[in-house]
Amino acid sequence: MTVTTALPSFDEAIATYEPVMGMEVHVELGTTTKMFCGCSTAFGGEPNSQVCPVCLGLPGSLPVVNRTAVESAIRIGLALNCSIAEWCRFARKNYFYPDMPKNFQTSQYDEPIAYDGWLDVSLGGETSETFRIGIERAHMEEDTGKSLHVGGATGRIHGASHSLLDYNRSGIPLIEIVTKPIEVPAAVAPAVAKAYVTELRELIRALGVSEARMELGQLRCDANVSLRLPGDPYGTRTETKNVNSLRSVERAVTYEIRRQAAVLSSGGTIVQETRHWHEDTGETTAGRRKEEAEDYRYFPEPDLVPIAPSREWVEELRATLPEPPSVRRARLQEAWGFTDLEMRDVVNAGALSLVFDTVAEGASAGGAKKWWLGEVARVANERGVALEDAGITPGDVARVEALIAEGSLNDKLARQVVEGVLAGEGTPDEVVAARGLVLVNDDAALGTAVDDAIAAQPDVAEKIRGGNLGAVGALIGAIMKSTKGQADAKRARELILERLQG
C-alpha cells in the first residue's frame, strides 16, 4: 500500500497518540576469528577467502565456540546491568535463504546468556534528565554472508536475475541486544531512541569488544514502533530494518510515528510487518508481513554443548569492566571545560576518543575539538568516511595546534596545513615545507606590508588616527591579501597602532 496522502507533522501525531518503542541492536564482535571456527574476521578480504567447512556448513563439520566471543558477550551483559545465565544453550534458527549456507543460523532462543538489565541515557543539552532503558536480553549468534543482486536496476533484489554470495562474513560473532518496551514522553521518543543507540555504541567501544562502526555494519539497528491512545494497551507494532546511522534512528522512528498516526487517524489499522528504512527518501516501505513470517522451528543445537559460566568466571570478567562511558564523559567534560552542548556535539560526532587522543598529544581540548568537528568533519562527510579514516591522526592535529601556539602558523595557514594533510600530502611539517606556509611576523617584512596598506588607504588611516579602532580591520584585510594570508594578524595590528597612534 502506498500512502500518498500528506502525513501529519510529528507534533500533530503525538498530540493524539503515544509511541512505544523497542530497539534491537546487532553488534559484530571484534574477535580475531569467527564464532564457531578459526576463520579470520578481517574486513575487506577477497570474496570467499575466509571460509572453511564449518562456516560453509559442509557435511560432517563440527563447530567449536570461541571463548573470547563468550567473554565479550558476558562483559556486554554485565555492562548492561544484566543477570548472566548460569546455564544456556545455542539453538538452530531454521530458514532457507542463501546468506546462510547451513540453512540455519546458530543463535540463542529462550536461553540468552544475559537478561534483565538496563542502560541509562540522557539527551544532553538543555535537559539533564536521565531515561532508564530496560534491557530484555543479550544473546549470541552468528552473522550471515553478503549477497550481491545482479541484473536489477539498483542492486536490489527486485528485478535481479541472480545473486552472488560471499561467505567471509558468515559466522562472525554477533551479539543481539533487545530492549524492553521503551515508554518515554512522546516528544522526546525519537531522540531517546537515538541516545540509546549512541550510548550503547560508546559502551561497546569502551569495552573494547567491537569498534561498533555503523557505516561498516559493525553495529546495526532495527526499530520497533507502535502507537496507542493514552491508557490503551500496546498497539500493533512494525519493525523497521536497515536503520544504519545514528541520525537514521531518530528519523526512522519519527517517520514511523507519523505514518502510523496517519493510518490510525484515517480509521485504518496497522499491519504487523517488517519495514525497510530508506536513507535517501527518509521513508519506510512495507516488507514481510508477520503472518507470512517464517516458522523458524528453533531447537537446541545438538553439535554444541551448553555454556555454564561459573560465578567465579563472571566475577573475573566483571572486574575487567571499564569506567562507564557516562562517568568518563562527565570527568572529561570537566577536565576539558566543555559545556553540555559542546560535549554532546563531540559525542554525537563520534569524536570523543579522537579529542582525547589529541589532548594526550599535547593539544588544548578546544583546539582539538575545533579541528575534528570542523575541517576534518567537513572532509570526512564529503568523502562519506568516518573521522578516523579521513587521513589525519590525533598526533597531526596536535602538531598543527603546537605550530599555532608557537606562532609559526595563524588560523588561516593552519587550515591549509590540515587541508594538505587530509589530501595526503604528508605530515603537518611536510605540508608546511612543501607549500611554503610560513607566517610573516618579522617586523621588517611585515612593516613593509603595513606601510603599503596605510599608504594605499589614507582615509582609513585617518580614521584610526582619530581613534576609530574598528577601521583597523580594513588595513589588516589588505595586509592579509598582499601577504597571501601569511601575515601574523596580531603583530600586524600592533604595528598599525604603533604607526598611527604611537
Add this chain to the structure above:
Amino acid sequence: MPSISREEVAHLAHLARLDLAPDELDHLAGQLDQILGAVAQVTEVAADDIPPTSHALPLTNVFREDEPRACLPAEAVLAAAPAAEDGRFRVPQILGEEQ
C-alpha cells in the same frame, strides 16, 4: 495420543522446501502420527525430577581460543559449487523478501 494433521505436514514440507504430492502428504501424515506416538511414550517414564536434555554428553563449556586457523582456498571452495561468478557463489534468483 498425538495427532498431526495433513495441513501441518503440508506446512512443514513447505518450510523444508519439500515438494510433496497429495498422496505423499496423506501417506506421511499417517506415518508421522505413528512416529510421534512412539516418541510420546518417553513421557510415560520421564518423571518430574529428570530434567529434559538436549545432549548425550555430560559436558559444558567446550571452547577454543580465539586463534586463526587456515581457511580453504577460494578456488577449491568455488569449484565444489554448482555455479560461481566473480569469486562468489552464484545462486538463482531469490524470490520473496530481502533479509
